[in-house]
Amino acid sequence: MGNQINPSSQPNPNSQNPSSQQNTQQKPRLSFWQIWNVSFGFLGVQFGFALQNANASRILSDLGADLHSLSLFWLVAPIMGLIIQPIVGAASDKTWNRVGRRNPYILAGGIAAAVGMLLMPNSGTLASFITPLFFGAMMLALMDASFNLAFQPFRALVSDMVPAEQRNIGYSIQSFLINIGAVFGSILPFVLTNVIGLENTASTGQVAPSVIWAFYIGASVMLGSVLWTVLRTKEYAPGTNGLAELDLDKKQQTLVEKLAEFFSLVKTMPTTMKQLAIVQFFSWFALFIMWVYTMPAIAQHIWGIDAKWFDPVYLESIGTVPANVAQAKGTAGDWVGIIFAAYALFAAIASLFMAKVANKIGRKLTYSISLLAGGVGFLSIMFMQNPELILVNLAITTIEVPQGAVSLFLPMVGVGIAWAAILAMPYSILAGSLPVKQTGVYMGIFNFTIAAPQIVSGILTGWLLTALFDNQAIYIIMLAGVSMILAAISVYFVKEKAEQPII
Template identity: 40%
Template sequence: MNQKPQLTFWQIWNMSFGFLGIQFGFALQNANVSRIFQTLGAPIDDLAFLWLAAPVTGLLVQPIIGYMSDKTWNRLGRRRPYFLFGAIFASLALLYMPHSPTLWVAAGMLWILDASINISMEPFRAFVGDMLPDKQRTKGFAMQSFFIGIGAVVASFLPWIMTNWLGISNTAEPGIIPDSVIYSFWIGGAILLLAVLWTVFKTREYSPEELAAFEEFKAQQKQAAPVEVETRSAVSYGAWGVAFVVAGTVVAIAVYAFGLQKEVIVLAGLLGGVGILQLVAGYMLSRGKTGNGVYQVAHDLFHMPRTMAQLAVVQFFSWFALFSMWIYATSAVTSYHYETLDTSSKLYNDGADWVGVLFGAYNGFAALAAIVIPLLARKLGRKGAHIVNLCLGAAGLISFVIIRDPVWLLVSMIGVGFAWASILSMPYAILSCSLPAHKMGVYMGIFNFFIVIPQIIAGSLLGLILNKLFGGEAIWVLVAGGVSFLVAAAATLIVNDEGVDA
């Protein structure tokens, strides 16, 4: 029998459990890094630039790890070696980050932490595609969303719990990270490693031969003729490469000629980097050197399946909204709802702690949404379910400017939680059904470009937008994030979903 067998509930549970730990670290990062940066002296309009370490790291690491994991097979398996080593380094980074003596050390630790989390996280997406048949993939990704929600709830609440339940101080001298944050990061490092170890030792993986047999059987069942992929020529790579390099150069010149904020130079670097990648791919193609990872990643990026290209637009606007919230939620809530900008004051730190509670709340709602989403997908289809959830997220972010009592922001987090759970499951469930098994890892890595690129653009432009359009009032960045969710919902309408749900 060459049909991929369906897994039991507990098998799906075990293969997803590691995400609880990964999200524990990710949630501590999201809820507290801006606080750490501001405590170490970062101005509010520099926060987006400092956060760029995370998406730039993802842009470099994810496709490399995806490509490597597709080619890996050893005693630990295909994806599990990356789960393990990424978790070890992420745990060490969590232990050290709150002890950073300077702002730039903290920024460097964010780079290391995010790279390590990506090494573990990226193969988890491909793992679901490897192990589950099409009919169970919505369940598999929803289970990941459930553990993401549970892990993030506890992680986001930790500093608040430390202060309000255990009596640990949430204030410190100027330039010093409070003990409540330090202890939270220590606990997070331990939980991250232990949860990933559970998945590593409680699961098995199909061999490359088994996966090839499953893929052949699937193709026979569909009775589909081989799809001929139109391959770009070396000249085409070169022409597009030059165009992107020129565009990047023009943006860089504009930064200096018009005195634009320094963050915009990163956007110039992104354009130039895409151009250089195409030039390198064109050169390799012209010399017949197409068997290496650099060319293969470039080829797959510029020849992605149609469904993946459609989902890229959805992901772009979804993650632009999320990144807006992660960067500016602390600044927006402390300035708009708590009416303070003094980072050493008790009022500011109470507000920052409350943001941790809000982040925990939306992740808690996401855990509940993960149970509902497979049922919603059966009724409305995966696209319909995703559109509804993105609209709920938009309502949640836009309501921040309407609600003045910070306690009632918990209601806003219901919508954000449903959007978050859906973003972590629906696009991947749709995408995995359109990808070949032998390239599941590299395509999942490339797909994450469309998480990373909006983060880089947000980091490059949000500081400028904050000052020029919103007069330095961070609350309006959250409203802009809500509008971005609505654009993502509209883009979902054109997505072609090739899979089916059980």
Template identity: 35%
Template sequence: MKKRTLSFWEIWNMSFGFLGIQFGFALQGGFMSRIFQTLGADEHSIPLLWIAAPLTGLLVQPIIGYMSDRTWHSRLGRRRPYFLIGAILSSLALFFVPFSSALWIAAGFLWILDASINISMEPFRALVADKLTESQRTYGFVVQTLIIGIGTWIASNLPWMVSQIGVSDSAASGIIPDSVKVAFAIGAFVFLISILYTIFTTTEYPPEDMEEFKREKAKKNQFIPDILNNIGNMPLTMKKLGVIQFFSWFAFFTMWSLANPALTEHVFNTPAPVQSAFDMTNTIQAQAFDVANTAFQKSSNLVGSAMGVYGLSSMVFALLLVLYTSKRNINRKYVHMFSLMVGGLGFILMYFTTPENLKWCFVLIGFAWGSILSMPYAMLSSSVDPNKMGMFMGIFNMFIVIPQIIAALGGINFVSGLLGEESINAMTVAGISLIIAGLCNLLITNKNAISYQSE
């Protein structure tokens, strides 16, 4: 089937649902560790509490990719049914997460939230490849990254924004502040509305041979054999990209799980107070705990706001790429290498920064984030069978979640412990990991993956 060239606004509409998806991810990434700490988690246990997120991605994305490849609905098409289901579940989970009364409840909600976001997210990657010609794919993934950047910046600032209009940052021990609850409620609303916008403004191409599609769909479910067969026969370029993804996502999982405890302690000097260290029956001690807890909650707002800057800088980075790739090809390999190494420098500089300059570290990290969300997928989509795009995108997610699982099971604590006991060492490890990921781009040699060559 010959695909037509899409306009900017058509690509914008088909990617707009990622605004909501990123609201969910940014609130999860920026504030789940804060919720865990508020509910009494210590710093070393936080990565393990996060293990739900990569585990659900490992299980959900290949399944959804396989199912969406084999789906065709007369009104909603191939990918959009999954957008809708994921949006409804994610919005409900986002709303209820900050009402968790215990650590196990918060961890359970994180599991539900991440599974639901993955149901929506995986088909979005495949939709870009479905709808766009080879020559427009880099452009399409970059537009998607632009929208993700907008969502990251706004969502990361939501608790700070609502606290500025008078919503309280203070709360009793073990209770999530109202500013976080309101922010998550707004995120739930934006998630659902943005997905619905894409569903109503975007159409999909039907299968080229509907009869063959129906015959294939009617065959006995071969999900496990198909997955294993495609894993065993994945293209060499995909394996090389997997190495890059491993070190990239180890770094970002480290940031999401440990940036809040590391930066509130090292940069703002307001670590989360440990309730057992205070005699809560003593009025003075109880007041001291409240003062320390409020300081931690306010500095957590500022950490979240600073983290939002990486979304803003990734948005600027993506905008520059949109303007460039709308007319020209780029060398994806070197763009990705440079971006990851700049992001690694941003993490390392956190050790030396001040509260006023923390945002500049995240500006540098934003270049890496913008590239991670576009370049690997553009390179991958030029290297795999288009009829199995959903499945391969799901399998590719293994290279995202496996490093996160390793990090959650003690990888972060072990590697950062080699540098010392300070919590900020986790951010240094993230920086080193990103620099290694950047250098691994030198492994990519497939010319069509590096820069699409029109015939």
């Protein structure tokens, strides 16, 4: 995959455009559908990622994880990103073969993630020599490693292919596709239960059938969309359209030399990246909390399920979970998919307008207001506690849920706006300050600002939940709201590099 082939011996994959044969510093403008194809694979990757975000805590809980350890299991996600994305970023900067530069890594990540998605929900059946919980954690690690293998090259691909004057629209289209994938990925288990009729409750040590089949479908969608981008996007050869030549004459470095060079790049990273790191810390600290603890938070706060029903020691002591508790947990788990789909849908809508808003009032103000909306959204969940059951028509089916659960759509508007900004604005702000030759590796380094706050969150929040909040997960969601507001304030201190107007 990483073989370095002399670009002069390779035909330019964009031979349909004669101007692309020239070693020019100007990328050609792309049509809407060309930009769409560059990012389409992200729809499928996010489809799978959304399934994981909405259901991993549910799966791990069914397999025996307690509330305190949930965040620790989730640590594999940022750790995989911390390790893999900088490595893949640096490797893809130095790769050129018949598949392309970024495309080989995108394809490999899609295939590996599909394997993990097929295996994780079957942990209870497949784990013969280790515990189902440990096997499930291993598959979570495989999926996260694979998602990260694809994420960074997708980001760099937009930077490679899209000219500066189209960068806002490029990342906004990517954000839109990400969120459309997230909508369908999040809602899928609910649809399989309430429309198709699959069971949404799980016996001890097993995963609900609706979740298993959702992961099967997700793996198929992800592979299909990744293949679309790989087959429909012809990358520019090194040395053309503003892309640097591959440094083929550079001697092979030892591991120590590579690490020294890497940390040298970290030390000398652009000032804008350092300032954005503060914003990233608070925003991703909050997002990690949301993904890990929304399910137990709303199950306890809105469905009224006592915290003891999330304690595997207590569950083992009583032998069988009462049918009403199992049903309530299953319904709450499905509803998490619905509200996660809602915030992704709101994010997709927001992403359609975000580029124009950013052009009008500036990226920084757009970014800050969006994060503030997310913080207010998280904090408002505390006031959504109404146990009165009502019938809700969701077009595809009618379901009876507490009034408080329906009220959660309002906070998700703010969360969705914040998510749309987090997916687009920091990359749009950052891209103009990166050296062209090292875009991939710096995008990988920037992932530290995503992984590190999640690691801190994973280590702290489980302890806080137990030691300070008596396993009442709603208070951890309140902490996420405070953190997101701090992120909004931090945007003020980011100094954006001046460049030509962006459309």
